[in-house]
Amino acid sequence: MARIHLRGLAHSYKDRPALREDYALPGLDMVWRDGGAYALLGPSGCGKTTLLNIISGLIRPTRGQVLFDDVDVTLLPPEKRNIAQVFQFPVVYDTMSVYDNLAFPLRNRGWDEAALRKRVGEIAEMLDLSASLSLKARNLGADAKQKISMGRGLVRPDVAAILFDEPLTAIDQHLKWQLRRKLKEIHRQLKLTLIYVTHDQVEAMTFADEVVVMYEGEVVQQGTPQDLFEHPSHVFVGYFVGSPGMNLLPCALAPGGATIDGQTVPLAPALLEAARAKTGDTVLGIRPEFVKLAPAQGPRVVSATVERVEALGTHTLLVARIGPHPILAKLPEQAAISGERVWLELPAAWTILYRDGKSVARSGVSAP
């Protein structure tokens, strides 16, 4: 177990990278706490797997360093790094039994058979594989194979971290829940550092203590699932996390607030000041969950045109428009919406101003 520190890490798959676009990871500084359960969340192609492979040593970064407990391991190959990795599709050694599969990483590291048997037994117990230890790995189903892959990751007790690269992609939905719960349980028992790559926000949110959101090779936010939901510091986080994603309303800065299609939403002077100091597109973000129906015109209330109302059982989804900009509101089931116009309140606590994609409040005020 170790603290993993990435320092000035950049990677490009091209031989002579010059432009920003040439880099899969343009530059990253990050610390993974010892014993943390992290989820690395992002869309396909954002550099998650590249980052993981750099940590495990399968890829040597173009620039920067990887430190395990302040020891530089950047140049070490994976077998010398004490790291385990589980891949997207189950990797098992077909010709070996389940037992030999689990024992393989230990045998290669010169464990004696008695200690090995005990350890493999423990891991098999943890993953419910005890009954199939003597079976050939090839005959098992995809979920059992993936359990074996995970087992080979977990079997070494001294690893700095275990990296999971979307390990549940090939698994049935109901087994996914089981395995994920199993992993959480194992994490609690063994206190290992786990880094779990996924593009599924639900998976990330349920698995991890801390979620790291990546977008185009950069870490745009790192925080607890709640933090990501309530205070997305980047428009991408707002859009990617949550279902439906955050409302992102293009606006203009005006004295005393931000103007959305002629309607001004008041903002704190300090915030406006900070926003004026920056450049780029100005966007006002609010999650559909926090938009309220208002009875009449008020200080933080805007007028919107109703497009349609969807009753979704547990709540009502209002799809409306402020001028040309769509806005969604997740309202209580019994919300009464009549007529073509509604008044929507945007509470100050949940309204976030973004410039050039990044939240303005965050840069001035420290994160809550």
Place this chain on the structure above:
Amino acid sequence: MIKTTNNRAWFLVLPVFISVAFSAIIPLMTVVNYSVQDILGPDQRVWVGSEWFTQVLTDADLRDALVKQILFSGAVLLTEIPLGVALSLCIPARGPGASASLVLLALPLLIPWNVVGTIFQIFGRADIGLAGYTLNALGIDYNYAAHSGDAWFTVLAMDIWHWTPLVALLSYAGLRAIPEAFYQAARIDAARPFAVFRHIQLPRLKGVLTIAILLRFMDSFMIYTEPFVLTGGGPGNATTFLSQYLTRLAVGQFDLGPAAAFSLVYFLIVLLFCWLFYTAVQNVGRAPEQEQA
């Protein structure tokens, strides 16, 4: 899905049945016809039953040819399969090196059998052939026209040179089909190169190697042109393999009855070996699990 039973579906097999009948069964029946009768002319035929079969199966020359043939095919498989796999492991996975190696490797495959025979006939000559001259200069008394062992090894060398590339190409294709994650997992597990070969590459080459073994077996078991061009089956009968023996019987001596009987035996031997190889390769590493089940 609901499955319906309809026997009229058998009609869909009819076109295949007809084409197989014309391509295989009907010509084969001609051979069967000759093998059980003594056909002297269009209207003169005598039923002889199993006489031709008894004759060919007790023929000492033929048994001798069969033993030589099995030894030869065995030597071909034992050399070409490991060598081909070893070669394929040396070819780079991508880049210009890969294309260059593949093209170079494929060149012998483009050369016709009789040309290969001629190449080696000249190549092996002690007076003007590079290999023959060099071997003799090194003090090895090499002469394929005089020593039966030399002739046998020359034919083997020809076959290896000609057909190992095929095994290598098949094996290379199999290797490229192994997902990268297997190699990555092996690195994480600190597997040594031999373990990677034994537990990842070899099991995943099983399919292509089955094909390679079957192709090389069938082809080498029917070898004809190369020894014919080199020494005409000699010296003595040293390189007279089965098909040449058969040709001599049928075309040379016009013993169509025994030749037909032997053709059928030959066919059954090939079929038997193919079945043996196929089952053996398919069952590699599978035996222990049947005990479990």
